[in-house]
Amino acid sequence: MALPGTRARGWAAAAQAAQRRRRVEGAGGSPRPEPESRRAALYVHWPYCEKRCSYCNFNKYIPRGVEEAAMRKCLVTEAQTLLRLSGVRRVESVFFGGGTPSLASPHTVAAVLEAVAQSSYLPADSEVTLEANPSSAPGSRLAAFGAAGVNRLSIGLQSLDDKELQLLGRTHSASDALRTLAAARHIFPGRVSVDLMLGLPGQQVGQWLRQLQELLHYCDDHISLYQLSLERGTALFAQVQQGALPALDSELAAEMYQRGREVLRQAGFRQYEVSNFARNGALSTHNWTYWQCGQYLGVGPAGAHGRFVPHGAGGHTREARIQTLEPDNWMKEVMLFGHGTRKRIPLGRLEILEEVLAMGLRTDIGVTHQHWQQFEPQLTLWDVFGASKEVKKLLEQGLLLLDHRGLRCSWEGLPVLDSLLLTLLPQLQEAWEQRTPAPVPGG
Structure with missing residues (x-):
């Protein structure tokens, strides 16, 4: 069996080879972003x-x-x-x-x-x-x-x-x-x-x-x-x-x-x-990555979780994935199918926005306008929360901030985030239901 140090050198060599495969001609040979x-x-x-x-x-x-x-x-x-x-x-x-x-x-x-x-x-x-x-x-x-x-x-x-x-x-x-x-x-x-x-x-x-x-x-x-x-x-x-x-x-x-x-x-x-x-x-x-709702892959038994779009399998919808719980069963599935995914749950756009809101507000920067637009380019944070009386009350109490940077908890609001979400999530759901549908191209 190889020593760990040998394995690490193998990883480095594999990483360099992968990088070479992805280099583009010119531009100093920089890897393609x-x-x-x-x-x-x-x-x-x-x-x-x-x-x-x-x-x-x-x-x-x-x-x-x-x-x-x-x-x-x-x-x-x-x-x-x-x-x-x-x-x-x-x-x-x-x-x-x-x-x-x-x-x-x-x-x-x-x-x-x-x-x-x-x-x-x-x-x-x-x-x-x-x-x-x-x-x-x-x-x-x-x-x-x-x-x-x-x-x-x-x-x-x-x-x-x-x-x-x-x-x-x-x-x-x-x-x-x-x-x-x-x-x-x-x-x-x-x-x-x-x-x-x-x-x-x-x-x-x-x-x-x-x-x-x-x-x-x-x-x-x-x-x-x-x-x-x-x-x-x-x-x-x-x-x-x-x-x-x-x-x-x-x-x-x-x-x-x-x-x-x-x-x-x-x-x-x-x-x-x-x-x-x-x-x-x-x-x-x-x-x-979790708090910014980036993609992550969950590997291993006991219910490892993932969130990603299965591009490699021709998919276009973000999925929540849960791996098989019991290790022996998981290993059998991996040997048979190459993976032990037990559940695949397609996520709707509103579900993804709810995650963006709930996870982003756990951080001190909150949800910036630019980050929100990556997931929802038409319905802005101002559209969702700007006219809400309930949200205005939280802003006046100094628990939330909504400004040019985006939506975030204050120092005083962060410890009571769970109670704030009781107001914010229904507001998002209501705004989503009332949104003006985007025109259909050619319609």
Whole structure:
């Protein structure tokens, strides 16, 4: 078996070959820019975990024995198939998520990247992110992932309190997390993200803020804050229902979030999305694709999702795609058909606009007029929201801004986006129904 470094060189060679194939004569031999419809991000799902955390209801599996060579072959095959079906010629970013993808072999990561580079153009500086848990990512293993082509790490730290980590069912301690974080920053300087949870049962504001302040001494340039939500079927949900743990306090959680935002702003972080904060320009370009409603391909079992137009198969309508859940069934389908897509849902123009609005408003730039026009050239943001009394009230309250730049939430509005969408989405639907149909050519 080739070493990860060898695999990475294979990816680089494949990328250079793909670039040569796409060069145009003249203009200094520059690669031909690909239109947006031929660009996409790629998400690769590793479905396995060491154990199920007490709060997690994601579709994941605790393996008795993973035949990784078979899984690797199927991930490669499905990535190649979906790239062909989509007609995507340039992959902007790759994200290995899960599950716990740091349990996979670096050889698997390298093989997928090499296959992507052979099937499309994967620029050498593309963001390639791997999610990692501290218990499965010692420094030597992180270095091997770096040699395989990973250049950004997302660490599921969750808490710096050992009791909270035990409550969450995590397999690492706070010291494990900080040790992994230090190793990651050494290997991927400036490109390490950490997750921190808030709103746990019995958690207090001051206690949580001290954790955040401590994390600022060790973290890199990207932090994600996530509020715990109790999901049916999880151990934590059952404990709260049975009274073994106190119920979640939404007001306390809201205060933690608000004060956490302030702490991070003072530390030089930009809140570029509801849950994500970056400084020194360290935004996640992969996740930015989601929020801008760009195309993305979902590869792997356990319900990986995608949004793309199947140009390569002669399609012209954007589709939502969901892959088969159970890994064994998914592998059988990939071996038979080249992919394990279980559902294909054509998206109507209004559905796409609803996604553009809901996802775009999660970011600090919101929905610009230029971005909106890419999806709807006739019905402007002013047409939809400019004359609405309900929207005018939100503007007067300082929760929304509608101006020459576009529509966006204010600093005060971003934390209550869900409630704002209760007004904005019906307004969009009403404006869509009342729009003047475009004249039919030749009619």
